[in-house]
Amino acid sequence: MPTSVQERIRDLLTTAHEDELRSALEELQPFDLAGLLREREEHEDEQIRLLAAVAPDLAAGALEHLDYQDQYRLLDHLDEQGSRAVLTSMSSDALSDLIGAVHPRRARELLRRLPDEQRAEVQRLLEFPENTAGGRMTVDYLEAQQAWTAAQVLTHFRKVGREVEVANYVYVVDSTGRLAGVASMRDVLLADPQTPVSEIMYTQVVSVRADADQEEAARLLEQYDFVALPVVDAADRIVGVITIDDIVDVIEEEATEDIQIAGGIAPLDESYLDSSLTRLFRKRIGWLLLLFLAASFTTSILRHHAELLDQVVALAFFIPLLIGTGGNSGAQASTLVIRAMALGEVALADFVRVAWKEIRMGLTLGGAMAVATFALARAIGVPLNLGLTVAATIVLVVLVGSVLGAAFPLIGRRLGLDPAVFSAPLITTIVDATGLVIYFQVARLMLGLGR
Amino acid sequence: MPTSVQERIRDLLTTAHEDELRSALEELQPFDLAGLLREREEHEDEQIRLLAAVAPDLAAGALEHLDYQDQYRLLDHLDEQGSRAVLTSMSSDALSDLIGAVHPRRARELLRRLPDEQRAEVQRLLEFPENTAGGRMTVDYLEAQQAWTAAQVLTHFRKVGREVEVANYVYVVDSTGRLAGVASMRDVLLADPQTPVSEIMYTQVVSVRADADQEEAARLLEQYDFVALPVVDAADRIVGVITIDDIVDVIEEEATEDIQIAGGIAPLDESYLDSSLTRLFRKRIGWLLLLFLAASFTTSILRHHAELLDQVVALAFFIPLLIGTGGNSGAQASTLVIRAMALGEVALADFVRVAWKEIRMGLTLGGAMAVATFALARAIGVPLNLGLTVAATIVLVVLVGSVLGAAFPLIGRRLGLDPAVFSAPLITTIVDATGLVIYFQVARLMLGLGR
Numbered sequence: 001m002p003t004s005v006q007e008r009i010r011d012l013l014t015t016a017h018e019d020e021l022r023s024a025l026e027e028l029q030p031f032d033l034a035g036l037l038r039e040r041e042e043h044e045d046e047q048i049r050l051l052a053a054v055a056p057d058l059a060a061g062a063l064e065h066l067d068y069q070d071q072y073r074l075l076d077h078l079d080e081q082g083s084r085a086v087l088t089s090m091s092s093d094a095l096s097d098l099i100g101a102v103h104p105r106r107a108r109e110l111l112r113r114l115p116d117e118q119r120a121e122v123q124r125l126l127e128f129p130e131n132t133a134g135g136r137m138t139v140d141y142l143e144a145q146q147a148w149t150a151a152q153v154l155t156h157f158r159k160v161g162r163e164v165e166v167a168n169y170v171y172v173v174d175s176t177g178r179l180a181g182v183a184s185m186r187d188v189l190l191a192d193p194q195t196p197v198s199e200i201m202y203t204q205v206v207s208v209r210a211d212a213d214q215e216e217a218a219r220l221l222e223q224y225d226f227v228a229l230p231v232v233d234a235a236d237r238i239v240g241v242i243t244i245d246d247i248v249d250v251i252e253e254e255a256t257e258d259i260q261i262a263g264g265i266a267p268l269d270e271s272y273l274d275s276s277l278t279r280l281f282r283k284r285i286g287w288l289l290l291l292f293l294a295a296s297f298t299t300s301i302l303r304h305h306a307e308l309l310d311q312v313v314a315l316a317f318f319i320p321l322l323i324g325t326g327g328n329s330g331a332q333a334s335t336l337v338i339r340a341m342a343l344g345e346v347a348l349a350d351f352v353r354v355a356w357k358e359i360r361m362g363l364t365l366g367g368a369m370a371v372a373t374f375a376l377a378r379a380i381g382v383p384l385n386l387g388l389t390v391a392a393t394i395v396l397v398v399l400v401g402s403v404l405g406a407a408f409p410l411i412g413r414r415l416g417l418d419p420a421v422f423s424a425p426l427i428t429t430i431v432d433a434t435g436l437v438i439y440f441q442v443a444r445l446m447l448g449l450g451r
Numbered sequence: 452m453p454t455s456v457q458e459r460i461r462d463l464l465t466t467a468h469e470d471e472l473r474s475a476l477e478e479l480q481p482f483d484l485a486g487l488l489r490e491r492e493e494h495e496d497e498q499i500r501l502l503a504a505v506a507p508d509l510a511a512g513a514l515e516h517l518d519y520q521d522q523y524r525l526l527d528h529l530d531e532q533g534s535r536a537v538l539t540s541m542s543s544d545a546l547s548d549l550i551g552a553v554h555p556r557r558a559r560e561l562l563r564r565l566p567d568e569q570r571a572e573v574q575r576l577l578e579f580p581e582n583t584a585g586g587r588m589t590v591d592y593l594e595a596q597q598a599w600t601a602a603q604v605l606t607h608f609r610k611v612g613r614e615v616e617v618a619n620y621v622y623v624v625d626s627t628g629r630l631a632g633v634a635s636m637r638d639v640l641l642a643d644p645q646t647p648v649s650e651i652m653y654t655q656v657v658s659v660r661a662d663a664d665q666e667e668a669a670r671l672l673e674q675y676d677f678v679a680l681p682v683v684d685a686a687d688r689i690v691g692v693i694t695i696d697d698i699v700d701v702i703e704e705e706a707t708e709d710i711q712i713a714g715g716i717a718p719l720d721e722s723y724l725d726s727s728l729t730r731l732f733r734k735r736i737g738w739l740l741l742l743f744l745a746a747s748f749t750t751s752i753l754r755h756h757a758e759l760l761d762q763v764v765a766l767a768f769f770i771p772l773l774i775g776t777g778g779n780s781g782a783q784a785s786t787l788v789i790r791a792m793a794l795g796e797v798a799l800a801d802f803v804r805v806a807w808k809e810i811r812m813g814l815t816l817g818g819a820m821a822v823a824t825f826a827l828a829r830a831i832g833v834p835l836n837l838g839l840t841v842a843a844t845i846v847l848v849v850l851v852g853s854v855l856g857a858a859f860p861l862i863g864r865r866l867g868l869d870p871a872v873f874s875a876p877l878i879t880t881i882v883d884a885t886g887l888v889i890y891f892q893v894a895r896l897m898l899g900l901g902r
Contacts, residue, residue, distance in 0.1 A: 334714070
């Protein structure tokens with residue numbers, strides 16, 4: 001954002017004015033320093049000069065915005081003392097993510113440089129799988145004893161406040177380490193200094209188990225509008241805190257995953273441009289083959305009705321149009337239902353309501369599309385009865401598409417499958433085959449062709 | 452979360468133990484009280500009893516989780532005094548959203564019940580369009596004068612701290628009201644009480660203009676990992692603050708919008724189950740007709756090659772399979788590129804890199820699919836040369852699908868269109884028509900059929 005500062009830094013990098021560079025850099029946000037580091041990708045010496053010029057805190061914050069390879073490379077090229085200072089300033093969760101992502105030999109090397117206490121912390125965090133609440137939490141939070149007064153909490157805060165990542169809440173524990181309550185720093189500040197913290201705190205604490213899925217933590221933070229959520233173990237002892245900024249990333253990742261599955265791709269865990277061809281191939285070929293298999297039924301259906309196609313070749317003209325429209329209406333219904341399920345708006349119990357909605361939608365949309373189809377058929381000059389055939393077919397195909405599109409994700413959930421599997425590509429393919437069967441049945445009836 | 456409390460409340464609602472009910476309710480989070488209110492949808496008297504039993508703060512917080520119709524209805528049924536108390540306790544942004552959403556006559560009625568100062572605040576907020584940073588901000592933030600010391604900031608906080616929605620940051624203004632800096636409450640607390648706040652504050656403030664799109668605010672909060680972002684007017688005066696919990700909602704909404712466009716639906720601004728049939732029809736028919744129009748080319752292409760189909764009716768067997776596979780590979784490429792563009796990972800400048808990636812992907816995926824197609828063709832017993840024709844066609848169709856799928860969103864952005872428009876359904880339809888042309892050209896060549 002403060003582009004003028006960044007301009008000045010770019011200029012200063014070409015000079016030897018180390019002091020001016022240092023003071024200009026101190027005004028940057030970690031994210032902006034990370035941007036400068038990315039810009040200088042080709043000039044490692046300049047990257048190191050930038051990192052060495054700033055306070056370890058700022059350097060650590062900037063590194064957290066880079067990918068793990070770059071984090072490791074830069075830490076490796078800083079001198080021993082600098083790298084220790086930056087490592088020590090990194091937040092425990094960022095550090096454990098980095099150490100979990102690099103080669104084990106490098107991980108050991110990084111751990112070696114940490115002070116004993118921080119090393120133990122990181123090793124504890126490394127035990128939680130990446131996609132769980134425990135894997136996303138930080139251990140740099142503020143803890144208070146139940147017997148303390150507001151004044152004691154503030155005294156404690158003045159001592160450790162620099163290090164904590166979450167300064168909004170104080171987590172109050174009883175003598176066994178169990179989470180007894182949560183107090184907001186605001187309430188602690190506003191209370192009379194002699195008030196026991198146990199009178200300020202909220203005791204019906206919303207928390208998440210360390211082994212819960214990160215999505216559960218995301219849902220809770222979102223619903224309750226919290227900025228942080230305590231993470232507890234099986235004995236209800238607090239082991240860490242998840243902060244909203246990490247959850248924003250989770251929400252973006254989950255949306256990306258859903259969008260990719262809906263596009264017929266197994267979820268990519270990295271950015272598109274960074275993915276290797278081999279990786280992309282593996283993520284795409286599976287779905288393509290599965291859909292191919294499902295679509296191969298269309299071949300058999302068409303072969304089965306070859307005689308009919310031979311008699312009225314004009315029937316073939318409308319095949320892509322009819323199955324395409326059916327597929328599109330199925331994709332619409334499945335997209336709506338899958339997203340509503342992901343947001344918790346639609347559940348299995350709504351099956352009848354959803355089905356009834358889509359029956360009416362399918363008939364209305366199908367009716368409108370029939371008018372369009374009939375007009376097209378007449379415009380290109382096919383006989384009246386063929387025009388009526390395609391119009392009647394499209395009503396049925398859109399109806400079937402809408403209902404199957406809405407029903408399959410719900411049925412999938414009932415069977416314990418991920419509803420997203422029944423997204424647009426699969427529904428489209430299923431509706432293709434169904435649509436052809438409908439088309440030929442209608443044609444036989446309306447064109448008066450026998451078997 | 453604390454389900455035992457909710458159970459107890461359900462029981463107490465059947466009794467006349469008002470005091471016990473009151474004390475059980477005080478332990479609830481606003482979100483949980485909102486859940487209870489939703490459960491009692493059919494029993495308005497119980498809803499009112501619940502709201503009247505709790506502190507106005509909690510009632511206001513719970514209402515913010517309900518939809519606008521329910522908020523208005525319940526406020527309308529509370530007695531005059533109760534409704535005034537709850538309205539006054541609502542946050543300024545929730546209040547302006549509610550007033551902006553209800554009928555103008557009702558809006559005037561609600562505004563009338565507010566104290567003068569709050570009414571003026573809400574009216575100021577109502578001037579900002581809903582999807583802008585101004586439309587999402589709150590005016591309940593903490594402001595300090597540049598000349599104050601840390602101790603003065605704390606004294607001020609003790610006075611107004613109850614009302615502010617954002618207690619993490621202090622926004623420091625100069626004598627003209629311009630935003631001079633931001634200080635974190637943590638730093639204010641940790642500083643020596645006599646330190647001027649101007650020495651604690653950070654001056655390179657990241658802010659967003661009130662008229663900026665809400666997505667810009669979302670991107671900034673996400674990138675910088677902030678929990679709140681100041682909103683300024685054209686003269687750089689602070690007018691409000693956007694908080695992360697509102698941004699989480701923006702991120703979810705934007706993801707829903709992208710997913711719906713990718714499913715061939717104009718974005719719905721409400722939940723699927725709540726949408727009327729008329730509304731759903733309008734959101735779906737437009738895309739269906741547009742895609743129908745695009746697909747009608749397939750009809751002309753087929754008619755144009757009717758003679759060929761007449762000669763070799765078996766050609767028709769593979770039409771849905773070939774164009775389906777081409778469409779699927781196009782959907783994969785467009786999904787990947789559109790999402791990467793939405794996340795800022797891919798830009799126009801990457802066009803050549805993306806195209807080259809998809810050319811190689813298309814050939815590899817096409818090659819794999821050709822093997823599958825040839826095997827299928829032989830298995831169902833079509834002649835060898837027809838099998839080779841469909842195999843060759845599928846390589847080309849997958850190649851064209853992948854490249855067009857990736858290129859169109861980028862070209863769209865270049866032309867100033869929303870890249871999401873070129874998502875799966877449109878790409879699939881375009882690839883359908885292209886695929887047919889390729890199929891017939893390849894067939895003529897490989898089967899030795901003349902015009």
